[in-house]
Each structure stands twice: as C-alpha cells, then as structure tokens.
Amino acid sequence: GTAPDALAPLIDAISQRLSIADQVAQSKWGTHAAVEDVKREQAVLNAVSAQASRFKLDPDGVKSFFSAQIEANKIVQYGLLWQWVEAGKAPSGASPDLKNIRIQLDQLQDVLLENLAGFGSYRSDARCNQWVASAIAQAPLDDLHRWALVRATGGLCAVKPE
Numbered sequence: 094g095t096a097p098d099a100l101a102p103l104i105d106a107i108s109q110r111l112s113i114a115d116q117v118a119q120s121k122w123g124t125h126a127a128v129e130d131v132k133r134e135q136a137v138l139n140a141v142s143a144q145a146s147r148f149k150l151d152p153d154g155v156k157s158f159f160s161a162q163i164e165a166n167k168i169v170q171y172g173l174l175w176q177w178v179e180a181g182k183a184p185s186g187a188s189p190d191l192k193n194i195r196i197q198l199d200q201l202q203d204v205l206l207e208n209l210a211g212f213g214s215y216r217s218d219a220r221c222n223q224w225v226a227s228a229i230a231q232a233p234l235d236d237l238h239r240w241a242l243v244r245a246t247g248g249l250c251a252v253k254p255e
C-alpha cells in the first residue's frame with residue numbers, strides 16, 4: 094500500500110542528517126580525529142530529550158531514535174574513511190570545521206523531531222515496515238548511505254510487545 098505523506102519528509106530529514114556525515118568524515122580525515130565522540134553523543138541525546146515535550150514526544154523514545162541516527166552517522170563515516178584509506182586519498186577540497194558541521198547537525202534536530210512526531214501514529218501500523226522498506230529502496234543513495242539509512246530507521250516501526 095501507499096505510505097502516508099508523513100513518511101517522505103521524515104526519510105528526507107534522516108537522509109539529510111546522514112549526508113552531513115560525509116562532511117564530518119572529511120573533517121576527521123583532515124584532523125585525524127576519532128569517528129566516535131562519546132561526550133558529543135551524550136550532549137546530542139540530552140539536547141533532544143529536553144526538546145521532546147515540545148513535540149509531544151516521549152523523551153526516551155526520542156533518545157533511542159537519535160541513538161539510531163548517531164549509529165547510522167558513524168556507519169557512513171567509517172565506510173567513507175575506509176574507502177579513502179583504500180584509495181590513498183579523500184575527495185579534494187578544504188576540510189570543513191567540525192564545529193560548523195555540528196551546528197548544521199543541531200539545526201536539523203527540530204526538523205527531525207517535527208517529522209518524527211508527524212509520523213507518530215503510523216509507527217504502530219501493521220504496514221509500517223513495508224512503507225519504510227520501500228522508502229529505503231527508492232531513496233537516491235549509494236550502497237553505504239542506503240545501509241546507513243537501514244540502521245537509522247531500524248527502530249522506527251513499533252514491534253509487538255513480548
């Protein structure tokens with residue numbers, strides 16, 4: 094069946110956050126910084142859970158959704174950095190400043206929360222997984238970003254309680 098209109102903008106916002114991972118990887122290639130920054134992850138999770146109520150979302154649910162976004166972001170970074178090590182070079186161009194990239198990531202938070210809230214009632218629909226699966230299949234992404242999108246949307250549909 095056709096997915097509800099609320100899904101496409103959510104998938105777009107998720108994909109947009111994942112595309113920023115390319116800039117993060119380029120920055121970390123330049124500075125030799127580690128992909129994972131646990132302190133920053135904690136700050137992101139604290140910030141989003143504090144915003145949850147503004148969107149009538151559950152703070153723990155929002156945290157777990159953003160944990161998935163963070164894990165997916167690292168998949169893209171590790172994948173690109175591996176490709177660049179293999180190739181012996183990263184794409185040319187100046188290494189962007191991680192501070193500015195994080196501002197971009199922060200600016201996407203409300204967009205993600207708003208669209209997560211908009212999709213809220215569909216998360217427990219029996220067709221949710223099929224809608225998400227076909228949205229992933231249709232997204233104009235390379236394999237690495239598509240697999241990252243799989244990770245990012247992994248908790249989107251509610252599972253049956255045990």
Ligand SMILES: C=C(O[C@@H]1C=C(C(=O)O)C=C[C@H]1O)C(=O)O
Nearest residue numbers: 117128129130133134137163166
């Ligand atoms: C994006 C970054 O890389 C990783 C992913 C994060 C994220 O998706 O928000 C946060 C910290 C890092 O573990 C970053 O360092 O800002």
